[in-house]
Amino acid sequence: MTPITEVAGRRITLSNLGKVIHPATGTTKGELLHYYATVEAALLPHLRDRPVSFLRYPDGPGGQLFFTKNPPPGTPAWVATTPVPRTEDPRARQVMVQDLPSLVWASNLVVEFHTPQWTAAAAPAVADRLVLDLDPGAPATVVDCCRVALHLRERLAADGLESFAKTSGSKGLHLLVPVVPTPSERVSAYAKRLAVEAGAELPRLVTHRMTRALRAGKVFVDHSQNAAAKTTATPYTLRAREQPAVSAPVTWEEVEACAAPADLAFLMGDIAPRLERYGELLGPLFDAGRAGDVP
Structure with missing residues (x-):
């Protein structure tokens, strides 16, 4: 029945x-x-x-x-x-x-x-978030993504932008940045600049190119998900994996302390206790006063 x-x-x-x-x-x-x-x-x-x-x-x-x-x-x-x-x-x-x-x-x-990084309530293709998807190419892991995330956090802060991290629920990390409503094309162009800069400043660790042959042992900083037609795994979603892995918000202290992939691997049963302990770590994304201007 x-x-x-x-x-x-x-x-x-x-x-x-x-x-x-x-x-x-x-x-x-x-x-x-x-x-x-x-x-x-x-x-x-x-x-x-x-x-x-x-x-x-x-x-x-x-x-x-x-x-x-x-x-x-x-x-x-x-x-x-x-x-x-x-x-x-x-x-x-x-x-x-x-x-x-x-x-x-x-x-x-x-x-x-x-x-997507925009809401239907806004004008079409006007983003209120910027996202950078940090995807490790083996043998790189989320530990390497954390190093890149810390670099990008400082770079974004230099432009007056605050960033927040979550696991992808797979192998990598996502950085989310609240921005004042900005055309997706402009956000995309800025995100690409950040990825290219990171590749130039950390050439042994980062690539901004999607070509798989260039990604072995490096962290691919994927800026493409800022395009209006693209999407990113929503915070707290389960992923289609053998285990019920979650795209989970994490603290910057956890990013700084990450020493092994297991340190930032969260399953369904981990989330309610984390919410009780930390609250909604991505809550600031909804605070208009935390949104920054895209350069």
């Missing part, structure tokens, strides 16, 4: 709650839904008003993975959508996860949440 639950007055059909999604830990779909309901107060502000893209993995990381921007078939009428015109489809719309019922509905699809 398919269970139906009521969340804040919305009836939601749930399915296969006992299905194992993350085989390394035996984590079930029901446990995934419980995780998202538990962290909703921290997660929802990062989703709200942003068109959401889903990486779906309904059969776990070893099954079929597919990325979708369009509202999935069967999306309830009460789930908000927003126009996001694309060249191939000028009438395209995307889901917005605005509340707990929408979050539970989306979580039942088994998804990674991915969001």
Whole structure:
């Protein structure tokens, strides 16, 4: 029998709650839904008003993975959508996860949440965040990403910009920077300048080029996710991995102290205790007074 639950007055059909999604830990779909309901107060502000893209993995990381921007078939009428015109489809719309019922509905699809650096409430392609994705090429690890993150933190501070770190939930780190609303093209150009500079200043450690052959043993500073059409894994999202890894906010003290990849590897069960201990480390992203001007 398919269970139906009521969340804040919305009836939601749930399915296969006992299905194992993350085989390394035996984590079930029901446990995934419980995780998202538990962290909703921290997660929802990062989703709200942003068109959401889903990486779906309904059969776990070893099954079929597919990325979708369009509202999935069967999306309830009460789930908000927003126009996001694309060249191939000028009438395209995307889901917005605005509340707990929408979050539970989306979580039942088994998804990674991915969001752009702009909100639908602003003018099109006007960013309120800058992101730098630090991606290590083996044998480099997140330990090397931390060294680069500290360098970039100082560089951003020199331009009057405050940065915050989170794990990617995979191998690397993401730096998030609150900015006053700025056209995405301008943010992208500045982010690229930062990546190129970092490559010049730390040539043995950093590359700004995407070519895989150039990335071995270095940290790729990916600036491309500032483009209006690009997205980044949303803070607190689970990732399609063997274990239920989370894209988790971290303190700068943790970045400074990181000595091994395990130091910055967080699973689903780690997040509620971290929220209790640290609060919402990315809360300043929503404080307009912390946003800086893009040079």
